[in-house]
Amino acid sequence: MxxxxxxxPATAEASQVVVRHRLGTRIWHWVNAVTVFVMLMSxxxxxxxxxRLYWGNYGANFDHAWLQLPRFPGWLTIPSxxxxxxxxxxxLAFAWLFAAGLVIFLLISLWNRHVQRDLAPTxxxxxxxxxxxxxxxxxxxxFPTGEAATRYNTLQKLSYGAVIFVLLPLLVLSGLAMAPxxxxxxxxxxxxxxxxxxxxxxxxxxAAAVGLFIILHLIMVALAGPVNEIGSMITGRFRLRKGAxxx
Amino acid sequence: MxxxxxxxxxxxSGILVAGCDRxxxxxxxxxxxxxxxxxxxxxxxxxxxxxxxxxEYSAADMSPIFRSNGTRLPNTNEYARHLTExxxxxxxxxxxxxxSPLSIPIQKLRALPHRTQIxxxxxxxxxxxxxxxxGVPLATILGAAGLSTRAKYIVFHCAxxxxxxxxxxxxxxxxxxxxxxxxxxxxxxxLLPVPNGAPLRLRVERQLGYKQAKYIxxxxxxxxxxxxxxxxxxxxxxxxxxxxxAGI
Numbered sequence: 460m461x462x463x464x465x466x467x468p469a470t471a472e473a474s475q476v477v478v479r480h481r482l483g484t485r486i487w488h489w490v491n492a493v494t495v496f497v498m499l500m501s502x503x504x505x506x507x508x509x510x511r512l513y514w515g516n517y518g519a520n521f522d523h524a525w526l527q528l529p530r531f532p533g534w535l536t537i538p539s540x541x542x543x544x545x546x547x548x549x550x551l552a553f554a555w556l557f558a559a560g561l562v563i564f565l566l567i568s569l570w571n572r573h574v575q576r577d578l579a580p581t582x583x584x585x586x587x588x589x590x591x592x593x594x595x596x597x598x599x600x601x602f603p604t605g606e607a608a609t610r611y612n613t614l615q616k617l618s619y620g621a622v623i624f625v626l627l628p629l630l631v632l633s634g635l636a637m638a639p640x641x642x643x644x645x646x647x648x649x650x651x652x653x654x655x656x657x658x659x660x661x662x663x664x665x666a667a668a669v670g671l672f673i674i675l676h677l678i679m680v681a682l683a684g685p686v687n688e689i690g691s692m693i694t695g696r697f698r699l700r701k702g703a704x705x706x
Numbered sequence: 707m708x709x710x711x712x713x714x715x716x717x718x719s720g721i722l723v724a725g726c727d728r729x730x731x732x733x734x735x736x737x738x739x740x741x742x743x744x745x746x747x748x749x750x751x752x753x754x755x756x757x758x759x760x761x762e763y764s765a766a767d768m769s770p771i772f773r774s775n776g777t778r779l780p781n782t783n784e785y786a787r788h789l790t791e792x793x794x795x796x797x798x799x800x801x802x803x804x805x806s807p808l809s810i811p812i813q814k815l816r817a818l819p820h821r822t823q824i825x826x827x828x829x830x831x832x833x834x835x836x837x838x839x840x841g842v843p844l845a846t847i848l849g850a851a852g853l854s855t856r857a858k859y860i861v862f863h864c865a866x867x868x869x870x871x872x873x874x875x876x877x878x879x880x881x882x883x884x885x886x887x888x889x890x891x892x893x894x895x896x897l898l899p900v901p902n903g904a905p906l907r908l909r910v911e912r913q914l915g916y917k918q919a920k921y922i923x924x925x926x927x928x929x930x931x932x933x934x935x936x937x938x939x940x941x942x943x944x945x946x947x948x949x950x951x952a953g954i
Binding site for chain 1: 719720722723724726727730736738739740741742743745746750753754755758759760761763767768769770771773826828829830831832833834835836911912913914942946947948949952953954
């Protein structure tokens, strides 16, 4: 988020337009908007092929499953009809886009200090009181206005951080850990996850967490003003609402 | 209101899914998706040393029950006869691009120096089972037959049929000469059970389950897979569009 003012406010009441998202962030966002849906929906079809999750190295029908998943309906899966090979074709092709996008975004964002400047919470923001205050404000649907809205708030930083630095990398790594050839190339990878079936369980749990994030994210966008929010992710420009304290 | 929202959500998702189904039926789009298989193979081969071994486990790590999949009992009269004979007359033909074609009796194969390995079998469906295999390195057999320098793939012709179609699989020479690639005749310290491919199956440990051809009758060295059955290198590849290189 760059706080570059574009329009000087003519009067105190006029809203102000700032550049909120850089081009790299916007491109990655929309590539992911497509990629993540394809990954989740083709992933649910792959789950339908053997909807049981295990811990450890092995796990099949005669072994104890810690979770028996439902059969996901056609309107949630790619393809909509049962096809494991079809789902794998989508999943494994988009996985490249997904992994490459993540790596490029992380490298660029570290290099241009987007991570350090905008995503890393400050020491003050991590104080329990501050976080609690943020939670209460969110619960009351009091969103930051004015100058404060040019920055990510603490809950945003924490949830974006968890997705970008924990969930998405774990999805890529646990996916790779399921590859038989990768067990030969990088044996430490599958061992780190505690075995291939543990990697598969973690893959599913992270995917479920990403699904939950998307739902919350869409709700927050809808509540915070969808036109301005979505517009800013397309053009980069965000219209600041004046806060009560400033009027 | 909720139901309307649900309706809109399901509707949107329905349109999305219908769009994806349409794309999935387009041969051009499938081709684009399929091109990632080559990328995956190149990337995995780049970071995997040629002889890097798949993990081997201890007896304590083995699955209590090693499940079978696919064909559990080949349904031909010929196989039924072999079964009643306890496979005493089973032979494995080695031909194609080799200097001296072979026809090896199963007893002779079992008497050759063998390798024992406890490895993880990963099915394309997602499950895994750990079992112990005893078998002859494929490299030994290919060496004995004198593999031609023109050969690029090894095709395994199997005794099981899916409808009228014969099961088969193929691997390239990197996998064929890998030290863990064996023609297994025993599993978990007993002669191979019928559901697991009696009397002879392939173990190619750095690939998924459907590559591990069972009920092997003939091993053929070829230069190209184009002329073999449906031309895609395997039964599931031909009939259901599974990847020939089963990377993940």
